[in-house]
Amino acid sequence: QVQLVESGGGVVQPGGSLRLSCAASGFTFSNYGMHWVRQAPAKGLEWVSFILYDGTYKYYADSVRGRFTISRDISKNTLYLQMNSLSTEDTAVYYCAFSQYCSTSSCYLDYWGQGTLVTVSS
Amino acid sequence: EIVLTQSPGTLSLSPGERATLSCRASQSVSSSFLAWYQQKPGQAPRLLIYGASSRATGIPDRFSGSGSGTDFTLTISRLEPEDFAVYYCQQYGSSPLTFGQGTKLEIK
Numbered sequence: 001q002v003q004l005v006e007s008g009g010g011v012v013q014p015g016g017s018l019r020l021s022c023a024a025s026g027f028t029f030s031n032y033g034m035h036w037v038r039q040a041p042a043k044g045l046e047w048v049s050f051i052l053y054d055g056t057y058k059y060y061a062d063s064v065r066g067r068f069t070i071s072r073d074i075s076k077n078t079l080y081l082q083m084n085s086l087s088t089e090d091t092a093v094y095y096c097a098f099s100q101y102c103s104t105s106s107c108y109l110d111y112w113g114q115g116t117l118v119t120v121s122s
Numbered sequence: 123e124i125v126l127t128q129s130p131g132t133l134s135l136s137p138g139e140r141a142t143l144s145c146r147a148s149q150s151v152s153s154s155f156l157a158w159y160q161q162k163p164g165q166a167p168r169l170l171i172y173g174a175s176s177r178a179t180g181i182p183d184r185f186s187g188s189g190s191g192t193d194f195t196l197t198i199s200r201l202e203p204e205d206f207a208v209y210y211c212q213q214y215g216s217s218p219l220t221f222g223q224g225t226k227l228e229i230k
Contacts (some may be wrong), residue, residue, distance in 0.1 A: 004188075035219075038186065044210060044220065044221055044222070044223045045159075045167065045212070045221040045226045047219040047221070049197055053129070059217065059218070059219055060157075062218075066195075069153065081187055095166055095167075105217060106155070106214045106215065106216065106217055106219065107214050108157035108169060108172040108212065108214055109157075109167075109212075110172075110178060110179075110190045112166035112167055112168075113166065114165075114166055115166060
């Protein structure tokens with residue numbers, strides 16, 4: 001069955017960096033675009049970034065563009081999110097997710113990981 | 123970007139009652155590309171509805187979606203105890219993807 005397992009979260013100081021990973025299994029990872037979505041504590045969902053199935057197209061929310069970089073390693077079936085220049089506003093649970101029906105960034109998300117918590121605090 | 127506004131913020135109902143949740147978009151959502159999700163504490167969101175009215179795999183038929191343009195509705199016909207959660211709408215008709223702020227459905 002499809003599994004998405006995020007890791008790499010933790011506590012980091014403002015201005016610091018962190019790299020999140022999302023290990024995928026149970027489906028052909030190289031065939032699907034992947035998203036990152038985050039949720040601040042007791043807040044709603046915010047889309048963060050998308051990468052096309054082959055890594056040739058990447059798209060970011062305005063709030064993270066220039067600071068975050070999405071990437072994927074097909075050989076490891078793993079999605080990444082490199083986060084730099086972190087601020088307290090980036091504190092959130094970060095989910096990786098995808099749609100089995102759409103190849104573009106504009107889609108609903110029918111598979112989600114369990115999330116990893118990033119806390120930015122001094 | 124399209125802003126989605128959900129109402130009410132909190133809905134207090136009893137099991138067996140009917141729930142009606144609203145999602146209003148700041149501009150028309152093309153091709154009714156609107157989805158609904160359910161989220162329980164400590165869990166990831168679960169897709170309920172896509173295309174405004176199509177149920178996702180395994181979703182009970184007490185959940186239904188309707189609407190077009192800027193006004194969308196999620197209806198739960200007879201509330202079961204496991205339905206009490208937070209519900210989010212999401213539009214995918216234009217980039218970036220955006221979500222509503224959520225409606226909390228609580229037991230009265």
